[in-house]
Amino acid sequence: MKQLKSLNVERKATEEIKAFLAGLPNLTNAHVVSHGIAGEPDDGIDIVVDSRFAGKPLRLIIEVKNNGQPRTVRNAAAQLHRYMRNHVTHAVPVVVAPYLSRQARDVCREEGVGYLDFMGNAFIASDSIYIERELPGQPEPERRALRSLYKPKSARVLRRLLREPGRGWRTAELAHAAGVSIGLVSNVGAALRERTWAEQTNEGLSLTDPNALLDSWSENYEPPRGEEFRLYTSLHGPALTERLRKLAMEDGRVALASFSAAQWLAPFVRHPNTYFYADEAGLDALGKSLEAKLSPKGANVIVVIPEEHGVLDDATCVAEDIVVTSPVQTYLDLVHSGDRGEEGAAELRRRLLDWPA
Structure with missing residues (x-):
């Protein structure tokens, strides 16, 4: 009317x-x-x-x-x-x-x-x-809406949906899997449906256009907030990998990230540094296992302790005792990493995130 x-x-x-x-x-x-x-x-x-x-x-x-x-x-x-x-x-x-x-x-x-x-x-x-x-830019209300959709708690829901784009999720089931409230799942679902990226059927909420969702997320992505530690280790190659395998027996949580995760998921671009997300116990375990010391200059190990642990909860095991960030998280980090990150992101997406239009 x-x-x-x-x-x-x-x-x-x-x-x-x-x-x-x-x-x-x-x-x-x-x-x-x-x-x-x-x-x-x-x-x-x-x-x-x-x-x-x-x-x-x-x-x-x-x-x-x-x-x-x-x-x-x-x-x-x-x-x-x-x-x-x-x-x-x-x-x-x-x-x-x-x-x-x-x-x-x-x-x-x-x-x-x-x-x-x-x-x-x-x-x-x-x-x-x-x-x-065609003109660049977005009005502030749209930017605010997208920032809200990609906040850390909401991102937990998005990562879970993108793991299985065709699956229908009941609201309570998705809330439990993502570790968030039912109300947040409902809000995220409404935002996705409004943009025609998802639909609600008898089977539950499912993505209809995961490609558009990931495109928008990458355009509006903000890396997880947290404290960054820059370390130096003399280990590299197989020796470093072997230490990482032994690390799995220690307390704490650690996941290879960015270029380092992509080397296991979709090898394409080599990078001299090794990247991680970890909790505090994981950082301590990394320092001991890799015999790494704080090194503001000349660091070759970059560790971020995120304020919100969604990236760690979504991590995946790709080989014996080797844990990396999920393909979606790895893609987002690569796109915004500079250097040759966009090339690595494109290859990872082609191999692991190529959903039918």
Whole structure:
């Protein structure tokens, strides 16, 4: 219903549309009209633009949405197509929202509708016009929402889901497996469904687009917070590996990370340093086993004690007494490690995280 839609957003949309049209050199006689008024049923569109582009008639049929999440955008596209089947034939359907993510823009293209957001991203195509504009950046509300989704506690849920993307999880079952509250699982599930990355079926919550989730996470990734220790050891190669195998018998938790984890998961890029996540007892055990000393300069062993132990809980055993971070965590760390990390991340993803689209 029209009365449920934010009039402020619709007014802002009208302003953005007029400014957008004013910047098109070949467009003339633009007439922008709000379609319907507050209190009346929403028949599927909000704004109609009649104009001429390069001398030819151009009509835009526009639906405005308060948010540009992919599921909302898909529904808006269905509204537009339904309206056009019943009322008009020669027009360009367009979705307008405060912000449209890359995925939401892709949905618009898949559904055969144009788009415009308040950030300036735009795509309008017909027989007489083709406009495409992509601008970097995200509005602060979207950045906050994504930061919340990828916080350490929420990340526990995401890692568990990405381990078995096709599996359906009951809420309580997933909460227990991830070591978080049922309420948090519900919030994460809602955020994933809103972005069409997951669905809720009779079998439970399952991912529908793990690739999009991992892409977004890597773009917004923040390494686990914690204290970093830089050490030096004279051990390397097989000798270091043998010490790591003996380490498993000590108290504490230790997992190879980043380039060092990738050497076991998907060898591709060699790195002179050895990387770990560990708890405090694990750090002490590492220092003793590797005969490693603190060395601010010339360090070749980097150990992070994370404030939240999700990365350790998600670690996996890849060989006898050799524990590494999961493929997802290793991928995220590699992408943001600099050096040749992106190359290593791409190879790891090709081998272990290549999910059907």
